[in-house]
Amino acid sequence: MMVNAELRQLYPDSDELFEIVLMTNNDAKVGVRLLNSINHYELTTDKFCMMGGQSPIGFLKAYMTNLYLSEDEEKVTEAISQGIACGRCLARRGDSSLITCCNGIAAATMFTAGNVENQLSDTQLRVAFDGDGVLFSDESQIVFNNHGLDSFHENEERLKNQPLQQGLLKYFLEALVKLQNKFDKSQMCPIKTYLVTSRSEVEAGARVHKTLQSWGLKIDQFMFLAGKPKGPPLQKIQPHIFFEDDMKHINLVRELGIITAHVPYGINNM
Structure with a gap:
C-alpha cells in the first residue's frame, strides 16, 4: 500500500x-x-x-482490529455486538432511552459498486464518512426521524456546545488521524478523510465541528449537503470507501460506482 510505503520511508523502525x-x-x-x-x-x-x-469473529480483538469489513451482514452484526458488549450505555438527557456507544470493533457490510467504473487514486487513500449513525451516535437522527427537520435544527442549536456521542466508526477515524499526524504539513499526506452528511452547516454544522474538536480529531474536507443527494460530491471525491448507515443513500451512490460500506447501527436500521 502507498500509505505504508511512505510511512516506512519516514519511520523505518515503526510498527504503526x-x-x-x-x-x-x-x-x-x-x-x-x-x-x-x-x-x-x-x-x-x-x-x-x-x-x-x-x-x-472471536479473533478480531486478538488481532487488535480497528475495522472489520465483510459482505456477510450476520458476521458484521456479530462483530459489532462484540464491540458493544465491552462498550458503555449512556442515558440521553431528557429521555429514558439509551444510546449505545461502542468502544470496541468498528464493522461494516461491504457493497460493490455498480456498473460505473471510477478511477481511484493510487497515491492517496480517500475515506469518506457519513456523520450521524456512523462517526456520531444516532441521537440527533432519532430527533429528525421522529419529529422532523425543524425539531432537529432546534435540537442541534440547543445542544450545539454539547458534543455528540461517538458512533461505531469514531475509533477507525482516530486510527487514520494518528497515521496522518506522522506526516508534517510540508508533505502531501497519503490519507485524506471526508465527511459527507445530509446536515446543513448553517443550522446543524456547529455541533459537528465542536464534537470533533472535543475528540481531538480532524476531518480534511466537509460536505454539508442540506438534504441534497450525496452522489455528486462523492463522484468528485472518488473515495476508496464510503461509510453510511442509511441503505437508501447506499443504493443511490452505488449506481454511480462508489464503493460503499453499510454500518448497521442506529435508528435507520431498525
Missing part, C-alpha cells in the same frame, strides 16, 4: 502501519487457492486467519 488480515471460516486446504487469487489480483494481505468452518 496499515495491516490487512484476511479472515475466513474456510479450511486451510483452500489456502493455496487464496494465495493464487491474491497474487493474480495483486492484492496486499499481511496475515491469514482460516478457521476451518468456525466464525473468525
Whole structure:
C-alpha cells in the first residue's frame, strides 16, 4: 500500500502501519487457492486467519482490529455486538432511552459498486464518512426521524456546545488521524478523510465541528449537503470507501460506482 510505503520511508523502525488480515471460516486446504487469487489480483494481505468452518469473529480483538469489513451482514452484526458488549450505555438527557456507544470493533457490510467504473487514486487513500449513525451516535437522527427537520435544527442549536456521542466508526477515524499526524504539513499526506452528511452547516454544522474538536480529531474536507443527494460530491471525491448507515443513500451512490460500506447501527436500521 502507498500509505505504508511512505510511512516506512519516514519511520523505518515503526510498527504503526496499515495491516490487512484476511479472515475466513474456510479450511486451510483452500489456502493455496487464496494465495493464487491474491497474487493474480495483486492484492496486499499481511496475515491469514482460516478457521476451518468456525466464525473468525472471536479473533478480531486478538488481532487488535480497528475495522472489520465483510459482505456477510450476520458476521458484521456479530462483530459489532462484540464491540458493544465491552462498550458503555449512556442515558440521553431528557429521555429514558439509551444510546449505545461502542468502544470496541468498528464493522461494516461491504457493497460493490455498480456498473460505473471510477478511477481511484493510487497515491492517496480517500475515506469518506457519513456523520450521524456512523462517526456520531444516532441521537440527533432519532430527533429528525421522529419529529422532523425543524425539531432537529432546534435540537442541534440547543445542544450545539454539547458534543455528540461517538458512533461505531469514531475509533477507525482516530486510527487514520494518528497515521496522518506522522506526516508534517510540508508533505502531501497519503490519507485524506471526508465527511459527507445530509446536515446543513448553517443550522446543524456547529455541533459537528465542536464534537470533533472535543475528540481531538480532524476531518480534511466537509460536505454539508442540506438534504441534497450525496452522489455528486462523492463522484468528485472518488473515495476508496464510503461509510453510511442509511441503505437508501447506499443504493443511490452505488449506481454511480462508489464503493460503499453499510454500518448497521442506529435508528435507520431498525
